Amino acid sequence: MLKKKDRGTFRAARQSRIFQDVVDQIQEAIMTGEFQTGDMLPSEREMREIFHVSRGTLREALRVLEQKGLIEIRLGVSGGAMVTAAMAETLTESLGLMLRFRKISLDHLHEFREDIEGIVTAKAAERAVAEDVLRLQALVGEAGRHAAGGIGEWKAFLDVDKKFHQALARITGNPIYIFIHTMVHDNIQPYYDTFLPPDDRRLRENFQDLADILDAVEKKDADRAGDLARKHIVRFSAYMRDQHRDLRE
Template sequence: MSASSGLTSGSVGKVRPPKTSERVARELVNHIVDNDLAEGTKLPNEKQLVEVFDIGRTTLREALRLLETRGVITIRSGPGGGPVVRRPRPDDLRESLTLMLQFTGSSLTDVLDARLALEPMMAGLAAQRIDAEQVAELRRSVERMRENSENQAQFLQENQVFHSLVAEAAGSSVLWVFNETLKSIADGGVMGVEYSPPRRAAVAAAHEKIVDALASGDAHSAEEAMRQHMREAGEYWRRKYPELTSRGVRWLH
């Protein structure tokens, strides 16, 4: 005879059904995604939405506020205004993740360690999936970095571009989102990190080595090249900016 689990209607909490405003918000998200509505597309106005969902204005406004905080829509004011489609971006996740990391006491070193684990994996995937045009664009990125080696702002921008291109070539939207989010949290330009000319040249050389590995289709070599690059970057930050890497992550919005 099997033992009783002891699970009864009285031993568990009641499952809260979703609020009407939450249900409406989900239905609007499904409508936007299922119909592939482009960013900037105007949704029906408040009067029309109230009729479509057969709800009150207060409930509708609560649903729209929920979507606005999630980055799904923007609310335009004035005549002809109303809800407009907005596609969520990695920066939207950055805000939430940064706050979570701050409350858990995470440091910039923790973020750099996460990138050290993530970026070589993406480079390995990219080596198996990258096409000729993506390789060419990465090589152009390296060229631009070298051509603007005396310009700190241009160097930092091109560094961001390069890593985004590798993430895109990996062909995983999930990894791309996480990479973009972590990269934006550990943004050297925002934090005031300065790269000397020799260091900029070393970064460009590391990028070229990664591109060569990607172009060869050798996943192992691509992973190792990216891992070495990320380790060198982390070591540079820790050596030159120890107070920066050891401090806790801060919400800077």
């Protein structure tokens, strides 16, 4: 039985470009959020009826969508075409490999982070609500406890630092910022391990930066928050460049 949403979402495919039209319609429905990750597309019988296409044409279109990582074809009684997050996972893995094998230079990484961290932090300061501020306060409190423990808790501190930056991205409410932050911060550790060795002074500076950013967010001072984030990236980028230069000499 066709649901009202399915009837309204799709239309009969254009006969002049029937195969590609089916692919385009389903892809558009997924990319615009009409079908979310985990949703099942209409059954094969229903889609053939909606698109006015043959079984072979529909199955070929679904195979293309599966290769793109947009759907997963499941077999069995409860099977069908399910919308997946495979595309996002593939992008994350690709960036992760580029970072791990250092196909992205430090300069490229620093330039990108200086820009994006400043923008995201400024927007977070504009959009944060009381619940967001409480979450950031808890993370800064946890970071402070690790900072007080010295370089023995360096990695634990960096883990909280990562959560803090990702929390700022979530506050923006923009899925693109959230996705990009997740990709970068989930895969940047190899750069830290090589170019940012544990150091008491850097640990204290990093913690102070988090505390200052929190203060700006609490006061909804977007300009100051963005400026603090950019300066934070610039300072630690300089440390990593110095370490990189020392390793090459």
